[in-house]
Amino acid sequence: MQMKKPRIVITMGDPTGVGPEVIARALADPVVRGCCHHLVVGDELAMARGIALAGTGFRIETAENVPREEPAEGVVMLCRVAALTADDLCYGRPTVASGDAVFRAICHAADLCLKGDADGMATAPINKEALNRAGHRYPGHTELLAELTGADRVVMMLAGARLRVALVTIHEALARVPALVTFERVLATIRITHRDVHRYFTRNPRIAVLALNPHCGEGGMFGDEESRIIAPAVQAARQEGIDATGPLSADTLFHFAAQGAYDAVVCMYHDQGLIPLKLLHFDDGVNVTLGLPIIRTSVDHGTAYDLAGTGKASAESMKAAIMMAAAMAGRRGGEDGAPCG
Numbered sequence: 001m002q003m004k005k006p007r008i009v010i011t012m013g014d015p016t017g018v019g020p021e022v023i024a025r026a027l028a029d030p031v032v033r034g035c036c037h038h039l040v041v042g043d044e045l046a047m048a049r050g051i052a053l054a055g056t057g058f059r060i061e062t063a064e065n066v067p068r069e070e071p072a073e074g075v076v077m078l079c080r081v082a083a084l085t086a087d088d089l090c091y092g093r094p095t096v097a098s099g100d101a102v103f104r105a106i107c108h109a110a111d112l113c114l115k116g117d118a119d120g121m122a123t124a125p126i127n128k129e130a131l132n133r134a135g136h137r138y139p140g141h142t143e144l145l146a147e148l149t150g151a152d153r154v155v156m157m158l159a160g161a162r163l164r165v166a167l168v169t170i171h172e173a174l175a176r177v178p179a180l181v182t183f184e185r186v187l188a189t190i191r192i193t194h195r196d197v198h199r200y201f202t203r204n205p206r207i208a209v210l211a212l213n214p215h216c217g218e219g220g221m222f223g224d225e226e227s228r229i230i231a232p233a234v235q236a237a238r239q240e241g242i243d244a245t246g247p248l249s250a251d252t253l254f255h256f257a258a259q260g261a262y263d264a265v266v267c268m269y270h271d272q273g274l275i276p277l278k279l280l281h282f283d284d285g286v287n288v289t290l291g292l293p294i295i296r297t298s299v300d301h302g303t304a305y306d307l308a309g310t311g312k313a314s315a316e317s318m319k320a321a322i323m324m325a326a327a328m329a330g331r332r333g334g335e336d337g338a339p340c341g
């Protein structure tokens with residue numbers, strides 16, 4: 001039986017950044033184009049400019065829903081959720097209107113997924129400050145999507161072929177991190193990572209859980225979060241049948257994880273996980289939100305204002321994000337986390 005192609009909705013991201021350009025370039029790749037039916041959600045002027053910059057010669061056709069059939073050769077399908085002017089489209093200078101367009105695109109894409117009119121969403125990068133200046137008070141897509149979908153708890157995971165990192169805390173000032181590393185949060189992150197990595201990526205994943213402090217706290221000399229919080233959370237996860245190991249020292253663990261010793265690494269804070277991930281996978285890493293009732297992937301990079309408008313932005317991460325969303329849609333398991341294939 002031939003599988004139906006997944007319908008993937010792609011949000012345009014910040015129109016003053018590299019988003020429209022990398023989407024256009026990604027959709028020009030026959031493998032990416034062929035892996036799903038697509039619908040870009042955003043602004044037509046911004047998308048037309050991204051297409052021109054990418055040099056793909058695409059023509060835009062508008063649609064309300066992700067089409068179920070192939071678009072004509074050389075066509076990008078677009079759902080308009082904004083009508084920006086040239087003043088809103090200066091590279092690197094987001095306006096309230098462009099920040100609001102970003103917000104509306106994410107909301108619309110999530111809505112299509114929730115209604116079952118799309119099988120997953122892939123997002124181009126946004127500038128969080130611009131989103132907030134437009135009055136939408138969220139640290140990023142992750143928290144906005146959690147609210148839109150009614151998810152209790154979500155986990156940011158970044159993934160490449162050699163490494164997956166899942167974060168206990170996300171966009172937090174470093175000074176706040178120790179107070180946020182609680183038993184409950186560490187255990188919930190391990191559980192969600194286990195469930196969704198099993199569901200979408202690999203069966204019974206082996207999960208490494210990192211320490212917060214150097215040398216796992218060195219017996220309490222450099223901190224006690226390891227013995228007080230992280231070790232008990234790992235123990236509790238193990239009692240639930242999860243293959244979790246830790247706490248492990250972050251300075252050496254990545255060497256082994258990148259060689260295949262673990263399927264996912266639970267990290268205590270943003271840069272603990274994202275530095276090694278981007279060292280290995282800056283070009284093709286994908287950000288995946290675990291714990292949502294819908295599928296959401298994203299590029300691993302930001303708006304790259306320094307590159308926007310030059311036509312030099314790499315589309316590899318955008319390609320990987322679209323293809324991963326399509327692959328996840330094909331593997332979606334039941335609520336118990338049982339993988340399809």
Ligand SMILES: NC(=O)C1=CN([C@@H]2O[C@H](COP(=O)(O)OP(=O)(O)OC[C@H]3O[C@@H](n4cnc5c(N)ncnc54)[C@H](O)[C@@H]3O)[C@@H](O)[C@H]2O)C=CC1
Binds near residue numbers: 126
């Ligand atoms: N998925 C998302 O929406 C993400 C959004 N951001 C946001 O992006 C904004 C800028 O963040 P930065 O830390 O400056 O990171 P950035 O990723 O935008 O830029 C860091 C460096 O990487 C380069 N770079 C980024 N994307 C590239 C691409 N596709 N091809 C070639 N080079 C590329 C840039 O030119 C720059 O030198 C912030 O507002 C941040 O919050 C950051 C990461 C992810």
Ligand SMILES: NCC(=O)COP(=O)(O)O
Binds near residue numbers: 139140143274298
């Ligand atoms: N560093 C990752 C990042 O900023 C992406 O955040 P989000 O918008 O996916 O929540």
